[in-house]
């Protein structure tokens with residue numbers, strides 16, 4: 001079905017029957033029924049006051065989870081609608097099982113001012129079938145030089161600040177940003193890349209970069225900024241979240257810092273555990289991302305970091321690019337791959353089924369409670385009274401990724417044709433089904 005949002009009639013009720021309800025916020029894992037009245041989760045007693053017959057959804061053999069949150073998504077509006085619009089990105093999210101997505105500020109114009117934030121929020125209300133929460137930039141024009149008006153961005157309703165796609169290099173500027181963010185109670189998200197160390201690197205610096213003669217992007221280029229962020233989180237006593245962690249050294253640094261109580265966290269994207277830099281030998285630009293695919297030892301360290309809780313959040317870094325942009329030489333192609341429609345399948349397949357690194361409860365927690373807590377948003381729970389955002393997941397469903405069928409306006413994925421086990425089969429936002437397999 002086509003994903004679209006609409007208002008639901010007051011007085012309407014839905015019962016999701018006989019599913020395995022997994023609600024990490026309430027430590028709940030049991031087979032049962034879930035009731036929605038109007039657009040909120042409700043108790044059985046509320047049903048008797050309703051005149052109309054409730055809609056029934058059979059969830060036998062399905063997992064009933066709180067609506068999943070992806071806190072790292074690039075929607076390309078304003079500025080690059082040929083890659084993705086807020087509407088098409090939201091449809092991709094719904095098809096992937098996501099009811100809330102957090103969009104990055106590297107649009108054109110960049111989201112470094114309140115009017116662009118207002119425009120994104122309006123556009124999302126008008127056109128998106130899922131909840132779209134904007135972030136604001138740390139620095140004006142993502143230049144890393146002059147701070148964006150962080151207080152005004154907070155008032156405009158951003159859920160965090162980040163220069164994602166870019167990285168503030170000047171540590172004093174970053175310190176001021178973290179201090180301002182603390183004052184207005186906004187988390188800071190950071191794309192960790194030391195420009196001097198990385199230079200013009202396009203693939204992981206190691207065996208394959210040497211063999212292929214491609215400029216290397218060393219793991220130390222990420223780790224130097226992760227370390228900087230740990231120091232600033234301590235100095236400013238404020239949370240910094242390191243986006244798309246890719247290297248073993250970063251995992252080690254974050255693990256040590258968290259053990260000391262530092263307010264630091266890290267997220268993982270599926271491509272960094274599903275693939276290694278060996279994949280770049282065919283020069284296919286769908287294997288070019290930033291940070292790059294790394295070694296097997298790095299991928300193993302990410303898995304260990306997920307297992308022991310060092311890395312607490314799963315996200316896609318959904319980065320749509322048009323075919324004509326990706327179909328160029330490796331050096332010249334833009335970084336990034338789409339991910340909203342494959343990430344849940346990949347993480348279920350790899351983390352739960354294949355490697356047994358975490359159970360279903362923790363996987364759902366990393367997509368709901370963890371991002372909701374970090375961003376201080378009211379989502380990610382099936383509690384009575386909460387907005388009825390629900391994802392129905394078939395954990396055993398075997399399916400094949402078909403990029404040609406994506407809802408996203410772009411198809412730049414390295415996973416086309418992959419056979420995966422587990423996917424979302426229905427996505428409900430505010431009590432209304434916005435997507436169904």
Ligand SMILES: [Zn+2]
Nearest residue numbers: 164165191243
């Ligand atoms: Zn990034």
